[in-house]
Amino acid sequence: MSTPTSKASQPLIFELGQEGRANRYLEEGKPLESFLPKSVLRDDLPLPDNSELDVVRHYTRLSHRTFGIDLGFYPLGSCTMKYNPRVNDAIAMRPEFAQLHPYTPDELAQGALQVMYELERSLSSLFGMAAFSLNPSAGAHAELGALLIAKKYFKERGETQRDKVIVPDTAHGTNPASAAMCGFKVISLPSSERGRVGVEEIRAILGPDTAVCMMTNPNTLGLFEDDIAAIAAAVHEAGGLMYYDGANANAIMGYARPGDMGFDLMHLNTHKTFTIPHGGGGAGHGPLGVAAHLVEYLPTPVVAASPRPNGETGAAPSDRLTFSLDFDRPKSIGPLRSFWSNFAHAVRALAYLYANGAEGLKRVSQLAVLNANYLRVNIAEFLETPYVEVCRHEFVASAQALKRDHGVRALDLAKALLDYGYMAPTIYFPLIVPECLMIEPTETESKETLDGFVAALREIVEQAKSNPQALFDAPVTTVVGRVDETRAARQPDLRWRPPSVAHQNEVS
């Protein structure tokens, strides 16, 4: 049996336990044959029986083999890995929220609807949109919803020839993938030497076939698109719509709003900007915002509010309202998911808004941008930063020179950082920067943490010059070394099989 710190691999849950070693959570059930004809029943249920203690040890040990924000600095660009306040989880897990059935009649779920209403109203003001839908489950899901809105909008205007979506070459991969899921053709727009979208360049590709221009601002290089008003005007003049990818919204709160920049559609990732835990890759939560002319296309349902009939007064304006889920939206694109929202995340996001208020959110963006620039100027002393100017919440560095002179790639720097107890930055993205490291510190990290990270990266870069082999071997302190990804892809092993079946497969 391995100990938590040992590098010995942890057995799979299927390799543990004994049949009949049951935990008595429920009464013993009668044989299934007493309820149903044998013809509809399964023959076997090949799952392991484990004691609760063994299960607790197993997953506790797996947790020890997993790195999260709670363990250390997580400078993953475009992912906004800030501290996830525990109070948000405590509130979301309260039974009045966690045990509420989605088909609970509106009058018995007024608290849940009020949470959604307050979040929706606050986000609309904060980002200058007419309304938000809390329906989408993640950023990419909201992109899909937004492009479906655009498609329907143009169809109703008789402009079905608008089949092109413009995506800058610095965009997240989800942008072109979402466009393709709506049948749009993607036009990739190269960035200027300033790392931005150029007004003349975009004018050159606009036309009667332009549907949507999808932009991130600040973009994934961490640079603010300062020509955004002119770009939006040009797209609108051509009859197209502007879409704002809100992955980088942590940089603008209290200073600029997508609505004021000219965007018609946008999404937020509350699992980035508003401290929802990423949970190892979800669940996310992607509110979808629209300008006034697109409100009626939002996914169903939306939360509707009306004054309370008995005129009760309360502490906050929303306390004087009564709420309902509105499904009767003739122009809506329809629902994007089984039920109304990733509601537990709406609770967390609203709790975070209450912890900040408008002034606090402005402070959040200030300190996120301060941290990024502090890292940028310190790292620029020993690593190339291709765009030498004030950045926003993130910036890019490049290992191009190290690769040319010493054969050390961005990947090697990333792996070496793991040995220092840091998560690696995003690497090889955006695609236009060779040997790219994309670094986003967020506002919740202290100066001491940033100084420690800079010192570690400096040491690694020095080692890249003096002893590159050490970096090729990194990481060495982790429970495993570099994983053979080629083998994983060429001989896919995507599941455990019971020994007898596995044996049969080998024989055949």
Add this chain to the structure above:
Amino acid sequence: MYAPHTQRDIEQMLGAIGIESLDDLLRVPNDIALKAKLDVVPALPEYQIQRRFDRFAEKNAGVEYRSFLGAGSYRHYAPPAIAALAMRGEFLTAYTPYQAEVSQGYLQAIYEWQTYICLLTGMDIANASVYDGATALAEAAIMALGTTGRHKILVSRALHPNYRAVLRTYCDGLDVSVDEIAFDENGTTDLAALAHAVESKEYAAVALQSPNFFGIVDTLTQSALDAVNASGTIPIAVVAEALSLAAFAPPSSWGAQIVAGEAQSFGVAQAYGGPYAGFIASTQEHMRRIPGRLVGKSVDNAGRTAYVLTLQAREQHIRRERATSNICTNQAHCALIATIYLALMGKTGLRDAAALNLARSRELASAVANVDGATLKYAAPFFNEFVVDVGAPAEGVLASLQALGILGGVDLGRWYPELQSCILMTATELTTSADINALAAALDGAINVHAHI
């Protein structure tokens, strides 16, 4: 705002950057700079935030009611050990496991999840999760569209109305039409109509839910499967109540090639609809079209067992507009919760849970059937929910029950005009005999009132 900066820190850092003020760092062009006054909820200290949410919590009285609601979201027992493990910060605050060396634990847990889903569905492979059951169906349909090159999807009308609506939303984007097959007087899909429809060879896939929206086993017979296969149509099975997999023959046994499902029943909170845990499983031949993340087992540079995200050439961050799906963030943490639930329950616990759902729902069914004016609409085998015809507008009957502190079920007239007098009622292992007796007594009175209006 959870930021640790002292004034001194800020001054030192601005000095290092060579900038005077924070405003200088964040300045944007004048024409777009914020001018409006922001209307955001006010800042509160933490204990006041809790009090504010106390007020919201009080207004969710529905959680106190005796509930017979199901229809895609189920109340099951979740051992506290699940939360104790899943809420560990290492799991909760990790990102998608791109850096395999420091993510072995999570990757292994997802590999275990993929295995559990395969073992339960009888499929060869399963992905690392999708948003929920409805989007799982939509993504499964897209897999079939890609495989067959066809432009139509066939779906049973006995499949969850919300799932069908989401399928339609996704298909609208792709200019794909969705046709529906009726259900018959048994409450199951009209297989003769299905077999006839697929003969056109226009459908990429045909989707059936089992147990279906009415709680009934609804699968392809051999002859219907033969017709589906002969037409080159891909059979998709939808599972909205994953616990039923512990009792019923797996979808592989009736020929499903893709299974799209919802694993909320495995320990995931109902939470007014999300987040839940969607899954997609399939036969081996569909491996390269499956959407989202896949965890594979490999070795590290010292030959040790190691797990890693694999077959990423399907995904949006590599293939962009040619990806199999746009999904990026999925539902990893809900999948982890489900995995821990399955590990704790085990074969024995899962069988017990299934048997108790069968027992309590039958106790409920016979109590309701004994009420004057109420009849069970369908006779076919069901899992933990079934349709009751109350012989009066269901909406009114449910309102009367609600006045007595009972959420009697889901009004089927909401989606099926021909079922205006029908209620979908659910009982799980957590439904008590007292709940059932209270419902039966209240139903008697409610039907009496509404049948005579």
